[in-house]
Amino acid sequence: xxxxxxxxxxxxxxxxxxxxxxxxxxxxxxxxxxxxxxxxxxxxxxxxxxxxxxxxxxxxxxxxxxxxxxxxxxxxxxxxxxxxxxxxxxxxxxxxxxxxxxxxxxxxxxxxxxxxxxxxxxxxxxxxxxxxxxxxxxxxxxxxxxxxxxxxxxxxxxxxxxxxxxxxxxxxxxxxxxxxxxxxxxxxxxxxxxxxxxxxxxxxxxxxxxxxxxxxxxxxxxxxxxxxxxxx
Numbered sequence: 261x262x263x264x265x266x267x268x269x270x271x272x273x274x275x276x277x278x279x280x281x282x283x284x285x286x287x288x289x290x291x292x293x294x295x296x297x298x299x300x301x302x303x304x305x306x307x308x309x310x311x312x313x314x315x316x317x318x319x320x321x322x323x324x325x326x327x328x329x330x331x332x333x334x335x336x337x338x339x340x341x342x343x344x345x346x347x348x349x350x351x352x353x354x355x356x357x358x359x360x361x362x363x364x365x366x367x368x369x370x371x372x373x374x375x376x377x378x379x380x381x382x383x384x385x386x387x388x389x390x391x392x393x394x395x396x397x398x399x400x401x402x403x404x405x406x407x408x409x410x411x412x413x414x415x416x417x418x419x420x421x422x423x424x425x426x427x428x429x430x431x432x433x434x435x436x437x438x439x440x441x442x443x444x445x446x447x448x449x450x451x452x453x454x455x456x457x458x459x460x461x462x463x464x465x466x467x468x469x470x471x472x473x474x475x476x477x478x479x480x481x482x483x484x485x486x487x488x489x490x491x492x
Contacts, residue, residue, distance in 0.1 A: 268309050274474040276464040277303045279451035288455040292463040301451045308464050312475075315446050315460040316482045322422055323486025329446075331412075332434045333426035334358065338472050342426065345476040346412060349483055352420060353412035354434065363437040366419050373414055376406040422446065424479060427466040429453045448475050 271277065279285070279293065279301030294304035322329060331353040333342035339355045346353035354362070362369050379399060382388050388396055423438045425431050425447040435457055438445050446460040447453075448471075455461045465471040 267312070268305055270474065271305045271308065271312075271464070274470045275468050276308065276471045276474060277305045278465045278468070278471075279303045280467075284452040286452055286454050289449075289451045289453065289463055292455075293451065303451065303463055303465070305464070308462060311460070312462050312464075312478070315462055316478065318422075318444065318446060318460050319424075319479055319482040320486030323483040326487070327421035328352065328416070329422045329424050329483070330354070330420035331424050332358065332431050333472075335427055335430055335467075337467055337469050338426040341469070341473050341476050343412070345480050348480055350415070352416045355412060356408050358431060358434045359409050360433060361437075362413070362434070363419055363441050363443070369410070369413070370417075372406060373410050376403060376410055377414060379403050379406075419443075425458070426472055427453070428457050432457075446479075448472065 277294070279289075281299050282296050282301055283299070285293070285301055289301075292304055292307050293301050295302045319329070329349075329351050331342050331346040331351055333339060334354065334356060342353050342355045345351075359369065379388075380403065383399075383403075388399060391399065419441060420443065422444045423434065423446070425435060425445060428435045428445065428447045428449050429452055435445055435447070439457075444460065445458045446462070447458040448462045448464055448466045449455070449458065450464070450466045453461075453466075455463065462475065464475065
């Protein structure tokens with residue numbers, strides 16, 4: 261109980277309880293609302309803490325089994341934190357734009373990633389010098405586009421085992437693909453999201469850097485704990 265109280269205090273300090281305006285509220289989040297002040301929903305973080313505990317347990321379980329989690333967050337407030345968390349865990353990520361088919365058509369996506377890596381290798385070894393200046397400029401532009409879309413996926417050889425998402429409403433295409441591939445989805449979602457779209461929803465502020473950073477830090481710690489075979 262003391263541990264949960266500590267988590268709740270941290271959540272409060274990081275502003276995780278701020279929802280959106282009542283007019284934006286999705287009906288499935290109603291039971292997680294503590295109050296509405298000045299038209300803005302305040303999230304019941306005691307209930308959020310219970311949800312978060314289940315999400316943490318799932319992350320530790322995935323870690324103990326050596327599973328791969330794909331981190332997705334393309335909104336400006338989440339982008340840098342998503343990258344840093346994924347890199348620290350040596351996990352794949354998408355922080356710029358979700359390319360349709362990233363999961364459902366992974367073999368094709370993998371071909372494009374392989375092409376990017378091949379072009380990088382050729383450029384490094386001078387293999388692109390045979391092309392004209394205009395051709396090299398076009399190749400560089402293609403590489404820039406592919407880097408933007410696939411940089412966080414260059415290390416994966418197969419589809420991931422789970423997905424962690426910041427704001428599943430914004431990342432609805434990614435979440436839909438995860439469902440089609442039967443991947444569990446863990447997500448931080450605000451009051452405008454459909455709770456049913458994630459197996460492990462965390463109802464909380466998904467629009468502030470402090471809130472997002474708090475949850476990602478806890479998820480990172482949980483994965484590291486699980487990967488060392490520790491028990492809760």
